[in-house]
Amino acid sequence: MIHLGVNIDHCATVRQARYRDAGATVGGAVEPDPVAFAVAAERAGADGITVHLREDRRHIQERDVWRLRESIATRLNLEMACTPEMTAFALKLKPEFVCVVPEGRQEVTTEGGLDVVGNLARVGPCVEALAAAGIKVSLFIDPDEPQIAMSASVGATFVELHTGAYAHAYFTPHRAKEFQRLRLGCAQARDVGLTVNAGHGINYVNIAEIRTLPHLYELNIGHSIVSRALFTGVDEAVREMKARMKG
Ligand code: PXP
Numbered sequence: 001m002i003h004l005g006v007n008i009d010h011c012a013t014v015r016q017a018r019y020r021d022a023g024a025t026v027g028g029a030v031e032p033d034p035v036a037f038a039v040a041a042e043r044a045g046a047d048g049i050t051v052h053l054r055e056d057r058r059h060i061q062e063r064d065v066w067r068l069r070e071s072i073a074t075r076l077n078l079e080m081a082c083t084p085e086m087t088a089f090a091l092k093l094k095p096e097f098v099c100v101v102p103e104g105r106q107e108v109t110t111e112g113g114l115d116v117v118g119n120l121a122r123v124g125p126c127v128e129a130l131a132a133a134g135i136k137v138s139l140f141i142d143p144d145e146p147q148i149a150m151s152a153s154v155g156a157t158f159v160e161l162h163t164g165a166y167a168h169a170y171f172t173p174h175r176a177k178e179f180q181r182l183r184l185g186c187a188q189a190r191d192v193g194l195t196v197n198a199g200h201g202i203n204y205v206n207i208a209e210i211r212t213l214p215h216l217y218e219l220n221i222g223h224s225i226v227s228r229a230l231f232t233g234v235d236e237a238v239r240e241m242k243a244r245m246k247g
Pocket of ligand 1: 007
């Protein structure tokens, strides 16, 4: 069964739209609380909670991450840039998983995944330091063979294949080609010993096809679940996605 990691960044986006100083203030009128969202998501069947602590702190704040660390009962997946500051933060936090994602333009491939091949000198030591501390490391990459092969070489446990190009092409003639790239990417990653996650742009419609990709361990889904929760509540939004993941 494919696991569901619920990305709660966009719950924090709504809070930050009104409370810019939410890093220092919680409780009272400061809402919505992403930690409460995470706990509700877990109760509805989420297998893990994912947050991206961005360097610009545009949504999730450091304090959210520490509160999550103490509050959630499943697994915390910290998405972070490949910088010495974020590596030091992760080593203090000790989440179960870290997913290294690009934030600077120079780290990004044409499709938007982390360019592991072009940033080996930075990605290698980051993966090594996190892995030495017992944190399982994932690299968020495009479904391209050189990136997959290099991710295995630097010692990552997982890759998270970027499904954004596929999601973007969903209603265009390019969808089949993008899906085939993902299929191949899943198989290649598995062949070199990586565990395969996927994420970005997955919704209640394209999940019907995404779920048929081979060797999937976990899908990280955020925007569509947070959006649906506005109408149905968190519980129903998560249960419905889990049900569609099963088919
Ligand atoms: N996976 C990664 C690495 C991400 O950075 C994000 C957020 O952009 C997601 C998954 C979730 O994407 P979405 O919010 O489109 O579901």
